[in-house]
Amino acid sequence: MVGAATEPGVSALLTAEDGAPVALENADAGSRILLVCEHASRRLPRRMGTLGLSAEALESHIAWDPGALAVCQLLAASLDAMLIYQRFSRLVYDCNRPPDSPGAMPAVSEIFDIPGNAALSAAERLARTEAIYSPFRKGLSDLIKTRVANRRPPVIVTMHSFTPVWHGRPREVEVGILHDSDSRLADAFLADAAEDDAFVTRRNAPYGPQDGVTHTLIEHGIHNGLLNVMIEIRNDLIASKDGQRVLAGYIGDHLGKALMRLEP
Numbered sequence: 670m671v672g673a674a675t676e677p678g679v680s681a682l683l684t685a686e687d688g689a690p691v692a693l694e695n696a697d698a699g700s701r702i703l704l705v706c707e708h709a710s711r712r713l714p715r716r717m718g719t720l721g722l723s724a725e726a727l728e729s730h731i732a733w734d735p736g737a738l739a740v741c742q743l744l745a746a747s748l749d750a751m752l753i754y755q756r757f758s759r760l761v762y763d764c765n766r767p768p769d770s771p772g773a774m775p776a777v778s779e780i781f782d783i784p785g786n787a788a789l790s791a792a793e794r795l796a797r798t799e800a801i802y803s804p805f806r807k808g809l810s811d812l813i814k815t816r817v818a819n820r821r822p823p824v825i826v827t828m829h830s831f832t833p834v835w836h837g838r839p840r841e842v843e844v845g846i847l848h849d850s851d852s853r854l855a856d857a858f859l860a861d862a863a864e865d866d867a868f869v870t871r872r873n874a875p876y877g878p879q880d881g882v883t884h885t886l887i888e889h890g891i892h893n894g895l896l897n898v899m900i901e902i903r904n905d906l907i908a909s910k911d912g913q914r915v916l917a918g919y920i921g922d923h924l925g926k927a928l929m930r931l932e933p
């Protein structure tokens with residue numbers, strides 16, 4: 670690869686200034702919960718410019734999940750949990766999609782065309798996959814392997830946020846509890862949250878496995894036989910620090926109790 674930097678985790682796409690694609694916090698955490706945030710950041714690698722997008726688009730939900738990382742960090746502290754997240758925008762590579770998915774490097778997202786993602790060559794797709802997705806996938810897989818080898822199989826919790834208005838339609842759901850074929854943790858969370866009317870919490874909403882959003886759950890949770898759930902928060906609720914604290918409290922409370930229901 671011409672011009673490739675030599676630092677670990679830094680590739681032809683990423684420069685040393687960009688830094689590594691994957692960040693890990695609280696690696697020695699005591700609980701079994703492993704928080705995953707694939708859409709934590711709206712950062713673009715310097716070499717990619719703006720992908721032809723306006724500043725407004727680059728700050729919007731198409732680039733990242735606003736508020737999700739902040740909630741993850743609060744949960745990592747309150748639950749004594751590990752946290753792994755992607756440091757670059759989903760517009761470069763959406764780490765909750767496999768490389769063969771059109772959504773991995775979308776040319777269109779909601780109402781925005783993404784010029785820098787139109788007509789990518791196979792080589793460009795491969796470069797992004799190797800720079801952004803592969804290290805994230807390996808980082809997460811290695812964490813899981815180490816914990817399993819130490820007889821402390823992790824519980825996979827992926828954290829996301831979604832836009833309150835999609836194609837002009839408001840969404841009523843406030844918290845989505847998503848699962849694929851293994852619904853154990855989602856069922857336990859929903860059973861615990863059923864008595865709590867603080868938020869409108871729904872199963873597999875505002876979208877679900879049929880929309881291709883459960884890639885991480887399948888690959889890292891289900892294939893390893895680990896408890897897993899994907900939690901989606903409507904992003905207007907976590908735009909402020911107060912909101913982030915309230916939602917982290919709500920999710921941490923029901924997640925902790927859900928795990929007690931499953932493994933008292």
Ligand SMILES: [Zn+2]
Nearest residue numbers: 708734829830
């Ligand atoms: Zn997301």
